[in-house]
Amino acid sequence: MSSPSSYYIPHEAKWPIIGSIALFAFFAGFASLLNGGGWIVMALGAALLVYMMVRWFGEVIAESENGQYSAQVDVSFRMSMMWFIFSEVMFFGAFFGALFYARTFSGPWLSGLGEGGAAATNAVLWSGFDYVWPNNGPEQLGDNYTPMHWFPLPVLNTLILLTSGVTCTIAHHAIKHGDRAKMVRWLLATCALGFFFVIMQAVEYYEAYAHLNLKMTTGIYGSTFFMLTGFHGFHVCMGAIILLIVMIRGTRKHFSATNHFAFEAAAWYWHFVDVVWLGLFIFVYIL
Amino acid sequence: MSTAAAGHHDHDDHGPAKGWTRWLWTTNHKDIGTLYLLFSLVMFFIGGGMALIIRAELFQPGLQLVDPLFFNSMTTMHALVMIFGVVMPAFVGLANWMIPMMIGGPDMALPRLNNWSFWIMPFAFLLLLSTLFMEGGGPAGGWTLYAPLSLQGGDSFAFVIFSIHFMGISSVMGSINIVATIFNMRAPGMTLMQMPLFVWTWLITAYLLIAVIPVLAGAVTMLLTDRFFGTSFFNAAGGGDPVMYQHIFWFFGHPEVYILILPAFGIISSIIPTFARKPLFGYASMVYATASIAFLSFIVWAHHMFTVGMPLAGEMFFMFATMMISVPTGVKVFNWIATMWRGSMTFETPMLFAIGFLVMFTIGGLSGLMLAITPADIQYHDTYFVVAHFHYVLVPGAIYSIMAATYYWMPKWTGNMYDEKWGKIHFWVSTVFLNVLFFPMHFVGLAGMPRRIPDYNLQFADWNAVATIGAFGFGFSQLIFVYVIYKCIKGGEKATDEVWEGADGLEWTVPSPAPYHTFEKPPAQYS
Numbered sequence: 111m112s113s114p115s116s117y118y119i120p121h122e123a124k125w126p127i128i129g130s131i132a133l134f135a136f137f138a139g140f141a142s143l144l145n146g147g148g149w150i151v152m153a154l155g156a157a158l159l160v161y162m163m164v165r166w167f168g169e170v171i172a173e174s175e176n177g178q179y180s181a182q183v184d185v186s187f188r189m190s191m192m193w194f195i196f197s198e199v200m201f202f203g204a205f206f207g208a209l210f211y212a213r214t215f216s217g218p219w220l221s222g223l224g225e226g227g228a229a230a231t232n233a234v235l236w237s238g239f240d241y242v243w244p245n246n247g248p249e250q251l252g253d254n255y256t257p258m259h260w261f262p263l264p265v266l267n268t269l270i271l272l273t274s275g276v277t278c279t280i281a282h283h284a285i286k287h288g289d290r291a292k293m294v295r296w297l298l299a300t301c302a303l304g305f306f307f308v309i310m311q312a313v314e315y316y317e318a319y320a321h322l323n324l325k326m327t328t329g330i331y332g333s334t335f336f337m338l339t340g341f342h343g344f345h346v347c348m349g350a351i352i353l354l355i356v357m358i359r360g361t362r363k364h365f366s367a368t369n370h371f372a373f374e375a376a377a378w379y380w381h382f383v384d385v386v387w388l389g390l391f392i393f394v395y396i397l
Numbered sequence: 398m399s400t401a402a403a404g405h406h407d408h409d410d411h412g413p414a415k416g417w418t419r420w421l422w423t424t425n426h427k428d429i430g431t432l433y434l435l436f437s438l439v440m441f442f443i444g445g446g447m448a449l450i451i452r453a454e455l456f457q458p459g460l461q462l463v464d465p466l467f468f469n470s471m472t473t474m475h476a477l478v479m480i481f482g483v484v485m486p487a488f489v490g491l492a493n494w495m496i497p498m499m500i501g502g503p504d505m506a507l508p509r510l511n512n513w514s515f516w517i518m519p520f521a522f523l524l525l526l527s528t529l530f531m532e533g534g535g536p537a538g539g540w541t542l543y544a545p546l547s548l549q550g551g552d553s554f555a556f557v558i559f560s561i562h563f564m565g566i567s568s569v570m571g572s573i574n575i576v577a578t579i580f581n582m583r584a585p586g587m588t589l590m591q592m593p594l595f596v597w598t599w600l601i602t603a604y605l606l607i608a609v610i611p612v613l614a615g616a617v618t619m620l621l622t623d624r625f626f627g628t629s630f631f632n633a634a635g636g637g638d639p640v641m642y643q644h645i646f647w648f649f650g651h652p653e654v655y656i657l658i659l660p661a662f663g664i665i666s667s668i669i670p671t672f673a674r675k676p677l678f679g680y681a682s683m684v685y686a687t688a689s690i691a692f693l694s695f696i697v698w699a700h701h702m703f704t705v706g707m708p709l710a711g712e713m714f715f716m717f718a719t720m721m722i723s724v725p726t727g728v729k730v731f732n733w734i735a736t737m738w739r740g741s742m743t744f745e746t747p748m749l750f751a752i753g754f755l756v757m758f759t760i761g762g763l764s765g766l767m768l769a770i771t772p773a774d775i776q777y778h779d780t781y782f783v784v785a786h787f788h789y790v791l792v793p794g795a796i797y798s799i800m801a802a803t804y805y806w807m808p809k810w811t812g813n814m815y816d817e818k819w820g821k822i823h824f825w826v827s828t829v830f831l832n833v834l835f836f837p838m839h840f841v842g843l844a845g846m847p848r849r850i851p852d853y854n855l856q857f858a859d860w861n862a863v864a865t866i867g868a869f870g871f872g873f874s875q876l877i878f879v880y881v882i883y884k885c886i887k888g889g890e891k892a893t894d895e896v897w898e899g900a901d902g903l904e905w906t907v908p909s910p911a912p913y914h915t916f917e918k919p920p921a922q923y924s
Binding site: 144145190201212215226236 | 418422506508513520552555556559562563574580582609614618621625626632633636638641645706
């Protein structure tokens, strides 16, 4: 089975076109909502998208459990997941790039540092603005605020995520030795830590909005803070849901010591969000 | 064993499914390739129609046909349609058709995902084109969507942003599929350095796409939140910087222009050896040159922004890095010429388009070298000289390579030879009108005519009238292309399996037309 003496080719696929319709409804609905319209089309699109994913993944899981996939298909899945994670890295790269650009160039230039017309621009437009990080710009958009301190919540969240990486690895070793029950137990711990992280992040956002006057509208600091942590939090949610599904599959006797691609894909994804968090913790919270 | 039974079952149905739903649900790389190519052809005429509106307005000075806002939305949409709706889907269509056959694979690695990659495109462009009918008109701030101008658009803004996200999903999924196919589906024994160059260039293109499309997604997401959620990424009052948008955008945008040309290099590297009846000169150096171009494409982006007010060190770095790209590109042009040197050349239509590519792409490359010189670019920036430059690399570059590929591989796709006489007429008429259209843009550009303006100074009138005549001639001569394709699908002289006398590669070992499933068992040539 492992050597490609004949190839696996799936039948006609009916879910992709439904996925396209769902995405179209979601995007068109979202855009209408932003233009002051209703939210129903967007919600319907999102619901259809979720339904499509459940059914499509369901079919793939069933085929996998029937043993229809050769080792070659397994490799295709693995490669695809790796390249998908690479694309996600580049997506976060855009926002980290914005953070570094704002801190290294925009801020100092607005305060008059640097060659060319920076000093004159500062004198005419933004007189009196001195660059410090964090800042909310020469016009102090969003008024006075308190920056988010790295202690205690972000440190706690760092510990949570790092611990979840360990529990995930223990689960991985368990399934590699064929111990499905142990895998489920440790995945349960991983998911719990993941959702705990999301709850802590929500608490942090509540603190920011309610007590620190730190909002998305708080100039460049608020923009980078909420976009980076927000997209990361969204990815943690996704990763935790994926791990949860892998865990449920484990309780249904899926996976074996040699055949557990879905577990490994979920684990890679989890380690990826972990690493992004470490970058966030250093560059958004500490430095 | 259920595995074997299920695996066997998959090979029972050899032909395509019945009825029109075949195209909706297909997982076959040839069906999906055909869909991509037809979609691209339709969009070519939509984008071309927009170009003709632009040229008609510019036929003489003054405002006569359309109002300036609509003119601006035409320049914006023309670019978005041609880049994302014509050139990229056409290359993906060619990749779908040819890569599995060239590497001796049965299909793409992820056939169902492949279906989704295609079927996103019509919906994404429905979203984009619908903006033309919205309050405030379509996007009119240029395809680069520079902040703050793009943020001031009407209702169309959010739709444009989401349509870019939408087609980005398609591009990333398609590219992941192509990478997985090339790495995992090659015939046993075929090493990377035995792959045809079209496969190599697409591998590197797919890598570029996976790397930079998410960056574009991030950039336009920041635009979206700046407009609707009060962030300050591109707002100096809040500590951001509009120039930051340009940096992030062009970090995507420059690799993007190589995404639009690297597969073309692969096509030309397939065609020239066939009609010169000699192996490609310097195969390994072609691979390394492609990889070098891909690497350099990540460190030259700010040459699009020389007039924006960068520190001098930045201007110098990006100038020299840009000039360095002419080295690997020169290697390629040299290799193509050396392939033809003392070859037994014949000049069928694909070869004509390939040679047209070689000559006119080089013109575009040389004007690019002029634009790379920072002090000179300060004069050329945002003039028609830039328009002339990138149309020379995109039209007789990317588009000609796609046409060359179509003529070259169409006999394999349809089983019929295309009409050689009309193919040659198509080439010559296109080439004459194309130069009438784009060459005068160099003159008006150097004389200072700005881009993206519906009106212009009287001194530019003559050459603009000439360019408009060329535009309509070029546009309508593409109907010949449609005629030749239609005629070839309908019938014609039967093509042999090899099709071309000097052709080399696995795709010429299978029958013409290629059977619905080509390599159900791996070919043995390489093991």
